[in-house]
Amino acid sequence: MCKVKRSLFCMVCVMSLSFGVLIAKEKKEDNLRARIDVAGGDVVNMLPGKASNGCHVENITWGNGETNYFVITCETEKLSFKKWHKFTFSFIPQESGQVSIDLMSNYSNGGEGQINAHWIYYDDITVKGGKLINGSFDKIMNNFPRGWSGLPKNLVKKASKFRPPSGSYVVKAWHNARVRQVIKVKEKEKVTITFKAMACEFVPAYKLED
16 A cells, blocks of 8 residues: 555656646747837837737837837747748837837746846848838848847858748847847838747846856
8 A cells, every 4th residue: 555655656746747847848948929129219109000910019018108109019929949930010100200120039037136038030021111121131241230230149140940031141139139220210101010030049047148
């Protein structure tokens, strides 16, 4: 009888450990989402338009209320590490001016006030209703895609594993290492942004470089 109880106890422990590992893996690898923020500074208010399946668009909700309308954010569903996904969203500027387009990601709690990095690959960015430069990232100037700003580590030369949509380069970005371009928009003229994204890498906070 004691042997049976010990066997059952061991089985429960193994199952619990396996389940715990599975949950940890899901948290680390299965919740990487692309996110694009469009910011109008303190000049251009924006209203959200429509979003394609698998993503949603809205004004930010973490501002002070009055400034929320100066930023539009679009976040996708969980992304695959093996397949590119295409998304589209739109917004309507309420004034003419310049807005910044930030390619980034969601993030997760890394403990002790730190956050984990959710790196996302981006490619084939197009804009209707504004002029975007080099949305394929293939025109390189000073070791970075022309028209964009970011860090050297954001630029990635494509390899076969990417199954690239087109061209020779992609960029990767996360919440604290963004890739940005500024475009001009016109009052009341809808802007539609289309992009392709794929999960890149989860990096826990304790492994992040300063």
